[in-house]
Amino acid sequence: MDLSNVARQFSESVIREMTRISKQTPGSINLAQGFPDFPAREDIKEKACNAIKEDINQYSITWGAKGLRDAIAEKVKRFNRIDADPETCITVCCGSTEAMMSSLRAVINPGDEVIIFEPFYENYGPDCLLSGATPRFVTLEPPDWHFDEDALAMAFNEKTKAVIINTPNNPTGKVFSRKELSYIASLCQQYDCLAVTDEIYEHIIYDGHEHVSIASLPGMAGRTITINSISKTYSLTGWRVGWAIASPRITAEVKKVHDFLTVGAAAPLQEAAAYALGLGQEYYDWLAAFYTRARDTLYDALQETSCLVPWKVSGAYYIMCDCDEYMARHGLHASRDLAIHLLKNAGIATVPGSSFYSDPSDGDRQTRFCFCKKDETLERAADLLRKVGA
Numbered sequence: 001m002d003l004s005n006v007a008r009q010f011s012e013s014v015i016r017e018m019t020r021i022s023k024q025t026p027g028s029i030n031l032a033q034g035f036p037d038f039p040a041r042e043d044i045k046e047k048a049c050n051a052i053k054e055d056i057n058q059y060s061i062t063w064g065a066k067g068l069r070d071a072i073a074e075k076v077k078r079f080n081r082i083d084a085d086p087e088t089c090i091t092v093c094c095g096s097t098e099a100m101m102s103s104l105r106a107v108i109n110p111g112d113e114v115i116i117f118e119p120f121y122e123n124y125g126p127d128c129l130l131s132g133a134t135p136r137f138v139t140l141e142p143p144d145w146h147f148d149e150d151a152l153a154m155a156f157n158e159k160t161k162a163v164i165i166n167t168p169n170n171p172t173g174k175v176f177s178r179k180e181l182s183y184i185a186s187l188c189q190q191y192d193c194l195a196v197t198d199e200i201y202e203h204i205i206y207d208g209h210e211h212v213s214i215a216s217l218p219g220m221a222g223r224t225i226t227i228n229s230i231s232k233t234y235s236l237t238g239w240r241v242g243w244a245i246a247s248p249r250i251t252a253e254v255k256k257v258h259d260f261l262t263v264g265a266a267a268p269l270q271e272a273a274a275y276a277l278g279l280g281q282e283y284y285d286w287l288a289a290f291y292t293r294a295r296d297t298l299y300d301a302l303q304e305t306s307c308l309v310p311w312k313v314s315g316a317y318y319i320m321c322d323c324d325e326y327m328a329r330h331g332l333h334a335s336r337d338l339a340i341h342l343l344k345n346a347g348i349a350t351v352p353g354s355s356f357y358s359d360p361s362d363g364d365r366q367t368r369f370c371f372c373k374k375d376e377t378l379e380r381a382a383d384l385l386r387k388v389g390a
């Protein structure tokens with residue numbers, strides 16, 4: 001019996017696989033998958049417990065509890081200059097993962113193309129395949145991960161339905177500038193296509209960089225789907241609450257796909273998410289300061305190795321490294337062998353660079369470290385890295 005030809009085209013997530021291998025390696029530190037190893041805020045957890053005790057146990061409205069949609073609308077007005085009617089423009093989903101899938105499935109037709117900047121968060125490839133889109137890739141070039149404007153313009157054509165933007169970016173740490181986003185916006189308007197923007201690291205930003213939502217740029221509100229979640233901003237990756245914001249016309253389609261895919265996100269956790277979204281500016285200032293310290297600890301430790309060379313990070317909580325020297329020293333040729341070597345010999349799990357590229361060999365000299373960890377974990381990782389450099 002033949003199984004799905006679509007599912008056959010992609011493999012298990014390498015990021016999640018590295019987490020599993022790390023768990024089987026006693027004493028190792030998992031700097032592969034991007035989830036915090038510290039507790040979430042007590043007040044947010046208490047809201048979730050209270051919601052369960054108050055018997056908010058049944059399905060919420062399929063496109064999201066009213067209180068959460070109101071909180072999302074208020075927050076995006078405050079931080080992103082986006083006007084979103086909570087009744088017609090917001091779909092609450094099971095994490096931004098489902099928000100991206102529901103959004104693409106709601107807008108893609110067979111033969112449509114979707115532009116993806118690479119290196120890219122590995123879900124976007126299967127997202128395109130599962131929604132029937134053909135991905136076209138545009139390279140972000142280190143060390144500053146800029147894109148070539150002409151190469152981007154060449155990728156657009158009459159089949160282009162959408163461009164996926166992820167800012168701040170996983171895995172590169174790039175924060176797309178207003179100028180870059182304006183250029184992307186002009187191409188979206190010229191080719192009558194959508195921007196689908198994953199902004200889950202919007203508050204994890206360093207060195208005075210500015211997070212700009214492309215939906216807030218002139219002419220873009222009607223042609224942008226803005227995706228976000230509570231996973232990274234509030235360190236709640238396991239709660240699976242996210243959302244998509246778009247025009248009423250697009251949202252009507254997203255809501256239907258979402259309903260039949262998942263019915264809805266966990267009802268009591270939506271109540272707690274609504275509370276979290278109302279936190280004041282001091283929380284977001286604390287978050288950025290906390291991660292700046294974490295970034296500096298890991299970045300400095302990597303630099304000291306002189307064989308794992310980190311690229312500069314402006315946002316999100318990952319560091320991509322050029323591992324040429326390390327690989328030469330140890331006779332390694334592929335980033336998967338490099339990641340396994342680092343895990344077995346240095347005790348640190350990372351994600352092979354190959355998993356972020358359409359042609360895996362483009363990432364073969366790279367690996368990604370995450371630093372969403374408590375101080376003591378990163379200090380332990382820094383100690384292990386000192387031995388790598390010795």
Ligand SMILES: Cc1ncc(COP(=O)(O)O)c(C=O)c1O
Nearest residue numbers: 034095096097121170229231242
């Ligand atoms: C860029 C990006 N988008 C989406 C996700 C998944 O987000 P969620 O937990 O909201 O599904 C991740 C997780 O690492 C990510 O890095």
